[in-house]
Amino acid sequence: MKFDLQLFAVPARRTSKTAKRARRTHLKKDAPTTVTCKNCGAAIAPHRACSKCGQYKGKEVIKKEEN
Numbered sequence: 001m002k003f004d005l006q007l008f009a010v011p012a013r014r015t016s017k018t019a020k021r022a023r024r025t026h027l028k029k030d031a032p033t034t035v036t037c038k039n040c041g042a043a044i045a046p047h048r049a050c051s052k053c054g055q056y057k058g059k060e061v062i063k064k065e066e067n
Helices: 017-027
Strands: none
């Protein structure tokens, strides 16, 4: 005896390439945002103190030893 049962959801129609790609446009990867430190020119994340020179908005917030 053969049963023709489907126990899971089956789409009624095939999803087109355009619809599939339009749905996936929001899944792309973005490069992290960086800004340059005004004191030393190093690339840092915005609104963060510079790890090279220790300054944030022109003020020294992290003590760094100079070698």
